[in-house]
Amino acid sequence: MARIAVIGAGAVGGYYGGRLALAGHDVRFLVRSDYAAWKARGLRVFSKDGDFTLPDVQAFRDPAELGTADWVICALKATAIDEAADLIAPCAGPETRIAALMNGLGNEQRLAERFPARRIFGAMAFVCINRGEPGVIHHLEYGRVSVGHLEDDPAETALLAELFRGAGIETVIAPNLRYARWEKLCWNVPFNGLSVAGGGIGTRTILEDRELRAFAEGAMREVVRAGNADLAAAGSEARLDEEDVVRRMFAQTEAMADYRTSMVIDLVLGRPLEAEAILGNPVRRARELAVQVPRMEALYALVRHADLARRGERRLLTPEDLRLPESVV
Amino acid sequence: MARIAVIGAGAVGGYYGGRLALAGHDVRFLVRSDYAAWKARGLRVFSKDGDFTLPDVQAFRDPAELGTADWVICALKATAIDEAADLIAPCAGPETRIAALMNGLGNEQRLAERFPARRIFGAMAFVCINRGEPGVIHHLEYGRVSVGHLEDDPAETALLAELFRGAGIETVIAPNLRYARWEKLCWNVPFNGLSVAGGGIGTRTILEDRELRAFAEGAMREVVRAGNADLAAAGSEARLDEEDVVRRMFAQTEAMADYRTSMVIDLVLGRPLEAEAILGNPVRRARELAVQVPRMEALYALVRHADLARRGERRLLTPEDLRLPESVV
Structure with missing residues (x-):
């Protein structure tokens, strides 16, 4: 023992x-x-x-x-x-x-x-x-x-x-640690990212909205490509199979109830968001490798922004902000 | 008269x-x-x-x-x-x-x-x-x-x-109506879109956040490309100059105070969002023309979602939702 x-x-x-x-x-x-x-x-x-x-x-x-x-x-x-x-x-x-x-x-x-x-x-x-x-x-x-x-x-x-x-x-x-990390990101990037970028939603909302679902799938494909480029750069022969990853991860998510990602729970409870580990580091690695990841970048920008707002470093507008000053005329 | x-x-x-x-x-x-x-x-x-x-x-x-x-x-x-x-x-x-x-x-x-x-x-x-x-x-x-x-x-x-x-x-x-419509979208898509996708922010927050700004610029470039493809498809010789549009529109936005887009005002006041006119219709046109517009699609997905949430057709999670039922054991 x-x-x-x-x-x-x-x-x-x-x-x-x-x-x-x-x-x-x-x-x-x-x-x-x-x-x-x-x-x-x-x-x-x-x-x-x-x-x-x-x-x-x-x-x-x-x-x-x-x-x-x-x-x-x-x-x-x-x-x-x-x-x-x-x-x-x-x-x-x-x-x-x-x-x-x-x-x-x-x-x-x-x-x-x-x-x-x-x-x-x-x-x-x-x-x-x-x-x-x-x-x-x-x-x-x-x-x-x-x-x-x-x-x-x-x-x-x-x-x-x-x-x-x-x-x-x-x-x-x-197959190797790098492979395993990217494979997990294939789910975390789209679902954790969108659960927060959507202002606090579960997986069913993402799956049942045609535009959010297409965005999630597109982001997942970007993660596969960035991961495979990273594996190649590291000299590994292991590769994520894009179609298999998409089919498998969406099927798994369909089989779940309306799951709340760890990141959306953090958002709703006002706790720090894992924006850098789940989104920022993969985006930076993709940029180093010159892989185009616009959807991952979009999610990173919005989740990072949500975390800064949570920390009080920026403020979201409220109806009060829209009251123009009364004219003195 | x-x-x-x-x-x-x-x-x-x-x-x-x-x-x-x-x-x-x-x-x-x-x-x-x-x-x-x-x-x-x-x-x-x-x-x-x-x-x-x-x-x-x-x-x-x-x-x-x-x-x-x-x-x-x-x-x-x-x-x-x-x-x-x-x-x-x-x-x-x-x-x-x-x-x-x-x-x-x-x-x-x-x-x-x-x-x-x-x-x-x-x-x-x-x-x-x-x-x-x-x-x-x-x-x-x-x-x-x-x-x-x-x-x-x-x-x-x-x-x-x-x-x-x-x-x-x-x-x-x-030069023609189509040109004028797309030119205006070059500003509206990124700034109206992000002001809402960011949960209610003004233009300065977008300009001063390196990731949001890069996202806005990327989306603007996609609008230029979709617009130019639409102009070409319609037989027009007019084209938007991508670098000129980006330079000019960011310079204009820098010169403004922290402007609240019409769409963020609608969001904050709970009014209908112009999601289809500003984002949905341009995205659908780009798709017809097979122009890749992942950032425009991301903004459309999120703004459309925000409008559905406003209409009560979906609910955003609150801390109440995260209270698990007490075990009966």
Whole structure:
């Protein structure tokens, strides 16, 4: 059994960390906002694959209390990437492996500025999961994790896959980490992007509006092309199959209820948006590779703007703004 | 002096109709919502080119009361195009000329379903103008009108130019009507579109945000290309000069204060958006001509969505929607 530090105990960290703990691992969670609830009532997971409770969950408020781990699962929001290394460092010894279970492009590269690349992994969760009240997680649909290693060492990747599979988590080994990241972006860019650019909408509104749906599909095709250009530039022979990706991802989304993306939940609750990880970094990579991605750029511009508005750095017009001053004549 | 019927006495109809009345024409206005104020206090225009008041303005509530006119200036919102012909018909005799002083593409063609094409004109106002309290109009900047004739007869176009010029209105005769319509769209598509897609923003927010500005410029270039393809398809030799359009329109917009487009004002006040005239019709024309316009399509999808949301045909998510049901366990 491994000693595992879960950094960031939101819905994703809580759910997957909970599954690992249920499988008998020594899992220690860094829990900040909901610490009191976790200590008082443990971690409760309502899952379509079976509910479970961890009454004596190991929750800590300071990463120094977690101790050195065999594995660090970093499940922070990508908006916290700047502080991730500082939170991970107290748990990281020379042998510690670190998996970024985060959205977007560039997280592993950022961690590699502080930790050795051969110890860094990426994991992508294809899951519908939401936080309920403090200490409660609702796992609604799916649950598969796709894993890769920053240096694409198959033996290393297998270790992470084994860890997840041993806890009953469906795990896919991606052809390589870059492939896996872009594949996940194929869904996140159009659906997270449009859910926010549309002012707060679920997936059904996108699927059922002919213009929004065409926009989503066009954006998904751009992600495939940018991803394939990035794979080619990196010397990989793996390629995303454009028609297969579009068919598969739309079919999966059709099969869901009116799903609210993590980004639209952040928007509605006034939390930071993962605009740079999900949209900005892929757009910048596409620009470097001279791939035309006008729909991705449109989504990036609008989501970035929504995040700036949320932070109060710009104001949206209200009826008050339209009252012209009374003339003095 | 001509007898002129102004159908639709909003900011544009009131301002230009007012200038024509001030020049001595027999101008009769169809005034619906603000009728009482117009009768009580006349029409008051605060203009950067000189304020004026028409205390005895001829305002009517029913188009049948206006009588047959030499000219009909149709200054309705483009969202009212379906009812335009019915409102114009009582004022239209066999010799009546009809000018659509409206935004967007396709208005003249719609009017030509009911009136002879040789009697139909288009006019585009490049003006910053807002309604104040009922019966009051604020003319803030610019004021130029570009005119064309549906059959592009130069002698006919000259008549409309003469009418406006005689009232002190700066008037440009476009190479042809199609050219003039697309030229105006070069500004309206990016700026009206983004002002709404951005959730309610003025022109300065677009100009000062690097991503929104790049999106606006990209969309403007798409409008130029679609317009030029449309001109070529119609056998016209006139072309919009892409670099000149971009340079000129951004320079003009830089020179303005934080201008609120007519479409963002409609959004904020909950009024119908001119989504089809300004975005939908140009997008459909570009698609017919197989011109790639992903940014125009993005704006159309989002503005159309905003209009459907305004009409209550879809709902934007609120924090209430994100409260999961308490578990019964």
